[in-house]
Amino acid sequence: MTRSSLSGLTCMTYRTVTSADGTSIAYEVFGAGPPLIAVCGATCDRALMRPTAQALGEHFTTVDYDRRGRGDSGDTLPYAVEREIEDIAALIDRVGGRAHLYGHSSGAGLVLHAVAAGLPVDRFVLHDPPYSPDDESAREEARRYGQTIRSLLAQDERADALETFCRLTGMPDEVIDGMRGTHRWAELTALAPTLAYDSAVMGDIERGGEVPEDVAARVPRPGVVLVGDENPPFMAEVGRRLAQLLPEGRHHVIAGHGHVVPPDVLAPVVAEHLRG
Incomplete structure (x- = not known):
């Protein structure tokens, strides 16, 4: 199924796949090669991820999709992280039954959950997963944030x-x-309900946002954690710790960049790791 939709300033044709709970998930495909699904983070949709997906399309058949509640995808309540894992499963099935995964920011947290759940994933990249450092004050800040977000959204x-x-x-x-x-502020406000979804993915309330060792322990596939060296120092520490928990886990520092890396710089790094 294809439809045409105005996303930002670009009119794109997109396809849809139906997730296990009946939610329609909108996606686009770029490039050729082994299948790769790109998973965005908070306040992001497929329009914002599109330049990265297009760059990755130089190496892979890259799927750029709207996570549920965003863009042209549906949103079936109540939310659960398991539903987003099912969304990725539906996309993997659509592209042939196996795929690589790339996740950025809280999207990296979702990729970690998806791989741990046993989805048919070959290799995966976790880019700047924003887990809390190993510090009780940081964990308490994450809990307060998660509770505040839920309270505000409950009041719309x-x-x-x-x-x-x-x-x-x-x-x-x-x-x-x-x-x-501004127009951008209106777009971000429309995405605001999904902030609670990303908070749930990161375990803000349940674990204080710390690295989920139990989830990492269930990961059956090799993976790599990418971190920009211009991020706050704790990000490198978190990334290194997560990589150590993964089977054959690797930690790669991207020099000269922070949380957002230009697509032409990022894509070759991701391709290198996914090709093993």
Whole structure:
């Protein structure tokens, strides 16, 4: 099935696949080669991930999709991380029954859950998974964030929830103020309910957002953790710790970059690791 939709300023034709609970998941495909599914993080949809997916399409048949509740995908309540794993399973089935996975930010956390659940994944890349450092104050901050986000969204205070997320990521107040009233702010506010989904994926309330050792212990496939060296130092520590928990896990530092890496720099690194 294909339909045409205005996403940002670009009109794209997309396809849909039906997940196990009946939710329609919208996706696009770029390039040729072994199948790869790209999983975005918080406040991101397939439109924002598109440049990365196109760059990865130089090496793989890359699937760029709207996670449930975003863009052109549906959203069936109540939410559960297991439903998002089923979404990825439906996409893997659609592309032939096996695939590599690439996840960025909290999307990396979702990829970790998907691989641990036993989906037919060949290799996977976790890019900057934003787990909490091994520190009780950081874990408590993650719990407060998760509870605050859920409380605000329960009251349909989407803008306040978005501001809470932006401040958590270190965005200055003047930047937030400058975004208010813009088209981009409206787009992000529409995505705000999914902030609770990413918080659940990262285990903010349940584990204080720390690295989920029990999940990593169930991973049956080789994987790599990518971290930019311009991130806060704790990100490298978290990435290194997670890589050590994975079977044949590797930790790769991308020099000269932070949380967002230009697609032309990122794609060859991802391809190198997925090709083994």
